Amino acid sequence: MEALATYLHENHLYKAPLWVSQALVQFGVASFVLLIFVSPFAGILSFLERRIAARMQARIGPNRVGPQGILQFLADGIKSLLKEDLIPTDADKALFVLAPYLVFLGMFTSFVALPFSSKLIVADLNVGILYIFATTSFAVVGLVMAGWGSSSKWAMLGGMRSAAQVISYEIPAGIAAVTVILLAGSLSMQQIIRSQGPHPWQWFIFDNPFTLVAFFILFISLIAEGNRAPFDLPEAESELVSGYNTEYSGMRFVFFFFAEWANLYVMGAIMTTLFLGGWQIPGSLEKLAAGVAPWFPQLIQLLVFQIKTLVLVFLVIQLRWTVPRVRMDQLMNMCWKYMVPIGFACVVGVAGWMILYPQGVAKMRYLLTAMAGAIIVYYFYRVYFNFKASRAELKLNPFV
């Protein structure tokens, strides 16, 4: 990268100081790498969502393009690129065109601060979590621009709804994050992860009952921020014919959904970092892995991070196809009357806990972990029981 920067400085940008070309090269490489990671991921996530939805609905889902239909997103992307680029006559051209890019920007810039492993992070800011919340709220500007610029009443209604929803749910999300920040003592993403440990009872979620509640508040708020069901009123297909997306077609339309699926990943990543221990692996495993190759522990940490994130992403996808939509006033009700007060109570509770037990209470951690384990076992038992009761056939082969 240094060589590239010096080459650029000498041959092209000799009028500006060296740091300009250095910065440009760094931005360029970082963006390129992130784009390479994010784009196929969002695409495959779109395919995965359709497949999971189909399986839940006793259908098969896309399985034609590529092995098991994995390349479906490529077909969708090519199709959208080839579509006619329609801009309504009455639309405000500048706003209409700019809106998808702003939404994409809001989502993409938050990838910069995500800690994929202990060394794989594009920018280890010491205000990491604050930066992520700030940039994800940038998407609101894009949504309102899309709604207004489409010059259609349906789109405007969807845009207004979306703006109200996202802005409102920033607050419980931030409050829930504050509980973790109190425990970790820092805003930096890597520091938060380092304050946790590899074992489940060392994660922040099981630290005390207040953080458990804060996890669920964060979960719900992030779903609401990402415009996912049950909070997908702004893009409600059955009510507003797709809300702020109504007038968009072709690649611009895909941009919105691209941002939504990538946002799913950011949601999962935030939750993993803050509450589930991020990329932490046990020390013994790390020593074992270091014996194989110096970069092997990094790989394992990356895998651990991805698995935790993907479990949460899967949960969010499943939630979309199970639960109905919440109405707008019920949504606002829930945020301001329930989540914000409970969030504040959690912050006060965590602060009090830290004063009373500066090292935490090990028994509480074990108790909460055991409780969670019991609930998960009960969940699987209920699934098995329902299978038996409905006399359905259990097809474990997902590749049918």
Added chain:
Amino acid sequence: MAIHNQEMLLNMGPQHPSTHGVIRFVVKSDGEVMSEAIPDVGYLHRSIEKIGEICDYNGFMPYTDRADYLSAMNANQGYAMVVEKLLKLEIPRRAEYLRVIAAEFNRIISHILALGALAMDVGAATPFVHALKEREKVNDLMEALCGQRLTYNYVRIGGVSYDMPPGFTERSLAFLDNFEPLMDEFDRLVGENKIFIERCANVGTISRQDAIAYNLVGPNLRASGVDFDLRRDMPYSVYPELKFQVQVGRGERGSVGDSYDRFIVRVREIMQSMKILRQCFAQIPEGEVLGDIPKTMKVPKGEAYVRTESSRGDMGYYLISDGTDHAFRLRIRTGSFTSMSIIPKISQGMMIADLITLIASLDVVAPEIDR
């Protein structure tokens, strides 16, 4: 500077993913809260009543299928009954039982589709697909019975057209055995879901007086607390011999007559229909299925008005005949038409999201409104 407030005029146009069929609503709203929602119907008007004056009596039967395509057997049965009333025909017992079997199957699939559509409009897309899966199985049964999956043209004036194929009883009973736990699961998955209850309870409450004054019929009327079912109170065909319970809305999760009541009344009616079907299959006698009728029917001069309990309420057929081989005036009075007429009154002060729930819970089907 004075702030200028103006009501927004929204057009939920004829093409819309969630109005059930081609209906248009002109919504005057102030942001999210509506002041009025005025329906505009007539996009599906095919002048079936005028065609009834040209077609002969037998040939009109397929048109009644298209009047309410989701439960076509009931529509067929009503028309056959009104002509038979004027002709004073006696129908073989086996034919009556077959008509009731077909009608109750249709009631099941029509209700489950309505419930699935209600769930989908409220936001949960999965129950709709499960409902369609069950509908497919019944469609296969109907195909075995009469050759058609949607518009059956099965009932004839004087009986039905085909007898049950061999093995039909076993297949139907197997389907019913399979369907009961699924219906239970549907009830628990959708009906006890907190978000669904919050979306539907106390939404679009139609009081008892309003329901009777606006001539709401069928499950909508029963959900508002009126204990009336044509099959029990003015029985026709073989319903006097069948035991079932009439389901009335009791306001379990909200007030009496809200959308949740309409939902739960339909769920329970499906269970009752399954009971009726089992009794029919047990009691059906042997015999022929089509009485002796002349090829060209000369119906005596006169008029008759017959109401049958279709899935969407009572469907009234009013026939005036003038002695020739086609009707002089045929009028079909459907439940969806009157359900639509109550929407301008009930929708005042509701939110737009609630309007969708209201329409879906009233179970309007566009061809029934416009005929």
Added chain:
Amino acid sequence: MTFQEILKTLQDKLGADVVQPTTDLAGDPFATLPAEKLPEVLNFVKDDPRLQMDCLSNLTGVDAPPDHLDVVYHLFSYPLRHSFVLKVRIPKANPKVPTAEKIYPTANWQEREAYDLLGVVFDGHPDLRRIMLPEDWLGHPLRKDYKEEQEYRGITTTRPSLLYPEQ
């Protein structure tokens, strides 16, 4: 109560305006009355405790050639489970009937349909406009002497037949 008993109750109260025409037609019997008496009769059948007809089950119009229109009212009582049929005959030249909307709100849409398809004008109806057909349609299709226009808003309504091209 049977048809004859209801008829007798009506005739006791309202005189000989409500008659049953003596013809021997098959099917249901009906009673006719002059158009002006309609609100009075409908109010009576709704409120009288012996009749209690709280539901207007069907309101429709019939074309009675050569120059009359009939408006038919099917009434039904939920508490007492009996029904009744009333008919009003009006001349085609001046097809006016008082509206039943104030007594039975369900008549709102049914009368709009009768107006749309048959041309019966209901006095006092709050919103009498076409319901099924477009607002600028000409003519009333359910009449026996209805001739379709040759074109609607510049679009022709007839096409040359494919089966019989010479017609």
